[in-house]
Amino acid sequence: MTTVPTTEQPTHTGLFTQLFRFTVTGGISAVVDFGSLLIMTHLLGLPDNLAKAISFVLGTSTAYAINRRWTFRAEPSTKRLILVWVSYLLTFALQVGLYALTRPWLMDHFDYPTAQFIAFVIAQGAATICNFAIQRWVIFKAH
Template identity: 50%
Template sequence: MSVSPDPSAVSASGAAPGEGAFDRSVPGAPTDGGGTASGENDPAAPRPQLPLSTQLTRFVLTGGLSAVVDYGLLVAGMAFGLGYSAAKAISWVFGTITAYAINSRWTFNSTGRKGAFAAVVVLYLTTFAVQVGTFTLIYPLFEAWWGSGVASFAGFVIAQGLATTVNFIVQRTFIFR
């Protein structure tokens, strides 16, 4: 036995309650398409933060992909005759855009808050300075102890690790909260 909706319950759009994009049974109450005014599918509504372990895993994977983009464009730029500074500047920009595009949505579940990209660029410039500054401070000490090969690798890992940690904490706590 089929039950048809009560004709008096049909909304202004001609759809039964819960069937249209807007349910006029409560005047002015937009719905999520399921008949509720919860706003669950509102793209501008804040999304819940993912667990820390999920965010860390996604952040590392995104960082790896962004590094491939950065390094690949660096090598390609130099192969096409760009100087190493120009090639690095271009590759860094595209690596940063890649990291932002993926991290903002996938890692931090962001809805695209205004100003987030600018904040990330400022953060990346800051962590770039942290990375270069840290390397510059520790490299001479490490070189004296272990030689240039070990010093450059150890200095890179420590400086990159510090910058990445700051980057993750600031993005998770302030930019994509």
């Protein structure tokens, strides 16, 4: 049996490739998230938790757009989009909740920018691990 060459790209990539791409995408999205958080809190004077909620939406919107196309190489799908936003709502609660819980304690031990950054890293790290697992093994699972 002969195979006919195709120009279509495979729709599934391996775990380590996906993890690498997810990490790169997460870095880009974290810059959007943290950058917008700093702009909103330091330049616009928004309350910290409100700014964090908005910056999360901006960062995760960036992540979804890149991850769907590059990391998981998935076709557009309304069902997937809905599942991703449900996942983001769960990680939103996790991330904003951890940020709100850790920042006040950290501010007792560090200056404001340092406490803000450490709280961001803790919240971002937990949300990223949760988000990758949900997207890899539930939403964009290999068929």
